[in-house]
Amino acid sequence: MSQTSLLKLSSHRAAGKPERLLRSAVTAFSAIARPTRRETAQLDDLAVPLLGSVSDETLRFAAATLSDSPYAPPTLVRRLCDMSVDICAPLLMRSPVLNGIDLIALIGRHGLPHARAIAARKELDPRIVRLIASLGAFEQDHTPDKADVTRDRLLTMMRSASETTGPVKVPEPRLRWEERPDGYRKLRSTALAGVPTLFQIALADALEITLDTARTLFGGDDMSPLIVALRALDLSEEQAFLICQCAGSSRASDARAVRRFIDAFQSITDAQADAVVAAWRNRPAAARSSHNANEFRASSG
Structure with missing residues (x-):
């Protein structure tokens, strides 16, 4: 041009x-x-x-x-x-x-919402990290991740949330990580923040795909593209399930739905997931919107 x-x-x-x-x-x-x-x-x-x-x-x-x-x-x-x-x-x-001056000025003008998004930048100046932390943008979470969380515990958590009554006040996005989050913690935190764009950016970074491609994983009720993406990131079943429940378009409502998710997740091999993600990375921009789960079906056929 x-x-x-x-x-x-x-x-x-x-x-x-x-x-x-x-x-x-x-x-x-x-x-x-x-x-x-x-x-x-x-x-x-x-x-x-x-x-x-x-x-x-x-x-x-x-x-x-x-x-x-x-x-x-x-x-x-x-x-x-x-x-x-x-x-x-x-x-x-x-x-x-x-630059650093721009980021500090934006935090000064817009406060916590912008500070929390800026906190996700790679190689952020430690002085800016301290500034963001001083505003309360980081919620320390010292609870260790438990890879052996059972289906029953997941269902209990879901039922407790669904049985809550009364008006619910939607909180501002709050990123739950420390200064150097691992890949899963960043995905979980952005999924829980309730801002789809934040999670899509984190997923795009983790998979090394474009943001536009990451957005196409959420185009409808079909959860298979997101499941393939999470399988490629070597997450446990429990970690992948939690992220899908927070960021996906559908929710598991009973034990059978949880079992279907786990069966689908386990049915995908590492090689199949890697092949699909590689295809997403290499697709021309004009073709990305039509990817859906076709790549997975082709690789597993």
């Missing part, structure tokens, strides 16, 4: 199509391997005025698309990061454009 192509996109502005224009501009920019300064400035000039005229879904698309790019326009990134955490979480958790 050339500079001229980016400029041509501005012709849509007069047609009153800010949603299409912003998506097209961000997509075109992300397709450039090494954007020039002029191309970066063009996207800034084009996109920033549109931010107040598009839907939250389009803003989330822009934030997710630009989250991994070291060339993303700084002004656009910072404007997106000043929005609610459900929009800008990918940028807060991953964007290389944000």
Whole structure:
């Protein structure tokens, strides 16, 4: 995509199509391997005025698309990061454009919600970690994980939750990990946070797939893609079940449902799960939305 192509996109502005224009501009920019300064400035000039005229879904698309790019326009990134955490979480958790001063300023302006997302960044400056901890963003959890938790205990936990009566106040997302969480603890914490984007980003990082691919694992009632993904991460049955119950689209309601989950999880071999995840990593972007569980069925046939 050339500079001229980016400029041509501005012709849509007069047609009153800010949603299409912003998506097209961000997509075109992300397709450039090494954007020039002029191309970066063009996207800034084009996109920033549109931010107040598009839907939250389009803003989330822009934030997710630009989250991994070291060339993303700084002004656009910072404007997106000043929005609610459900929009800008990918940028807060991953964007290389944000430096330490940016992160501290964002925490100062937006408090705990942004701080908790920033806490998920890799190689975070220890001083920023201490700042986030001082705000109470880390909930210390010293209870050891128990790989031998039985089905009955899982069902008891589920029944206790389902029998709770009265209005339920939804808490703010709270990430339950210490300063250096392992892979399972990060997945569990983001699943329990109740913000789908946080879990999808953590899963994408764990599997080394794109965020768009991770999102397609949650497209419907079919849980098999998520089960395959968790199987590839070498989790225990209990760990995978807990994450599926928190982050998946369906809930097990009785012992038979728990048994079906465990049977499905155990039926997938390490080699099959690894082959499916490898296919997700190598798929062209246009084909990812149709992956579903076909890769697993093909590998096990």
